[in-house]
Amino acid sequence: DWWPGEPSEPQWRRQLDHAENQLHQGAWAAAVDAAGAPELHNSARALWLMARALDAGAEARRDNRMLARAIAAYFRLLKMADGLSDARLLSITNRTIDRVYFQGTYLSAEPIYRLLIRRFPNEPAYHNNLTISFLMANRADLAEGVLKETLRRWPDDQVALAHYGFVLKTQHNRLEEAVDLFEKALKDDSGPACEARFYYHLGDALLLLGRFPEAHMVHKRGAALGHFLSPSQRSLYNVPRLKSQPWWDVSQTPYSNLARALEASWRKILQEGEAARALYEQEKEGLREKGEWSQLDLFVRGQEVPGRCKRAPVTCGIVRAEPAAASCRRGQIKFSLIEPGTHVRPHVGPTNCRLRMHLGLSNTTGTYLRVDRETRQWREGKVLLFDDSFEHEVWHNGTRPRLVLIVDVWHPALTPAERRSLPAI
Ligand code: LMR
Ligand code: MN
Incomplete structure (x- = not known):
């Protein structure tokens, strides 16, 4: 697999191989030094090694500052995205997003998802993941913009429908619309949006609307699917074996x-x-x-x-x-x-x-x-x-x-x- 900015001189290629060896042996400080040589400044492979070495070091030492340096290195590497293969780009973005989430800075995932959306414009998953990162950052307002665009392009996308239902219910109290969206998203109790929280919010929206028999049906469906402990016990953070009685x-x-x-x-x-x-x-x-x-x-x-x-x-x-x-x-x-x-x-x-x-x-x-x-x-x-x-x-x-x-x-x-x-x- 090809890396952009690969140095032509054998000496610097050997230095990169050396950095990679150090990294594999767990000598991440030595790997950071070797990959950080100014002559390797334009080498994507050097940045990749540097980022992974800092990442490994941060994990070993539980060091948040080193983690921030690792993330910064991943971001510099992603500036060279055009020269990276799909597989390589995805492995880098996956790890970067994972580390950004671990750090709790959900909004920083936005540029990564924007990059993935540009690169894979026909994949609704990246739109949806951007929506989810906005929601985790407590920015339903930003999520809403992405959702509208997603549903304009993919009106039947069940993940987007479910999240838009969630936003309409929790941000705007637009309950009837939310119910319709959830119903589509959870159609036939199958598909990628069939998650406990959407059954929960669908049932709750129906309760709010006073549509009690329908709410009960949803709660029964959710319990039958294992999303709820029972139709009436609908907490989402559970330890399963505990004795249950009202x-x-x-x-x-x-x-x-x-x-x-x-x-x-x-x-x-x-x-x-x-x-x-x-x-x-x-x-x-x-x-x-x-x-x-x-x-x-x-x-x-x-x-x-x-x-x-x-x-x-x-x-x-x-x-x-x-x-x-x-x-x-x-x-x-x-x-x-x-x-x-x-x-x-x-x-x-x-x-x-x-x-x-x-x-x-x-x-x-x-x-x-x-x-x-x-x-x-x-x-x-x-x-x-x-x-x-x-x-x-x-x-x-x-x-x-x-x-x-x-x-x-x-x-x-x-x-x-x-x-x-x-x-x-
Ligand atoms: C509740 O927990 O929902 C209520 O029982 C609280 C209360 O003050 O009765
Ligand atoms: Mn209560």
Whole structure:
């Protein structure tokens, strides 16, 4: 295979062979030196060796600065793309994109995908991957532009249809259109867009539209395909073997001490929750069909929100005594205040790795929590325990603001190693 800018002098060809040998032997510093000779400045092969040596070194040393140098070398190499074979170009772009994603700088993938789109203009996959990189960078606005162009050229591309449905639903609340796009994308439950998250968003859009029987059909399809644990348990970040039930009895868990301690101190916890009222923040996920709902986080992803426990020392003392609560990296500990007249529409949490304990604190009369098929009521000074990966819904038909303390705990069946290593949510 041919490299552009290959030096004509045998000496410099030998130097490149030497650099390559060093690289293969893991002597990446020597390889960087050999490939970095000024005489090899125009050699694509030298840049390739340099980039790979820096890349290997960054990996071995876990060195982010060296990784940045490797990525810069890959980018310089990609400037010579015109002289590279398809196979070679693709192996370079694949690795560069992989490293850029690892670094978390998703927007930097844009020029690489633009290059691939120019080189392979009839391949929708590169358009779609650019869309996905924009979405990972939280730039739905940029993704939308690419999606429109993709669908102009390939109106039936299922991956583009699904992502456009996602953008219309989540950015513009254009739910009917989103539903139509998802339906096309997931047609016959086969094809490249048949992913859990699109079943999730299709079902959720139908729920938002009040089209409940259709939503249920989608949830059944998603569960039958293995995308959901069951039609009503639709979390997307799951450990598969965990016991699944909507409502739990505290006695089925090792969390009786936590529950007893919360119940014993509930009046003090109520006081702490009320004293901090100025700090509560509005719920922003769009889960309310109507009404007002605000929350005060104490712990998020297993970490105290700085300064919060000064405001709620008794509450924090109790939850800190249960590591499965205070260090639950897939949950939160928070006060949750719902105003009369509020309806929280049916929704599911993100993971089956936690159970959610609620301590009723005030004005629970006329308030209802449905989890899957069973509706219960809070009581002041009493805990409820449920699995919020199941569909749940809240009504406040009472007359005064309802306060509860929410304490997420690791699912009891998770091993200590899993509790340490599962990525936070
Ligand atoms: C929920 O987690 O969706 C609700 O149960 C929260 C709340 O305050 O009732
Ligand atoms: Mn919820």
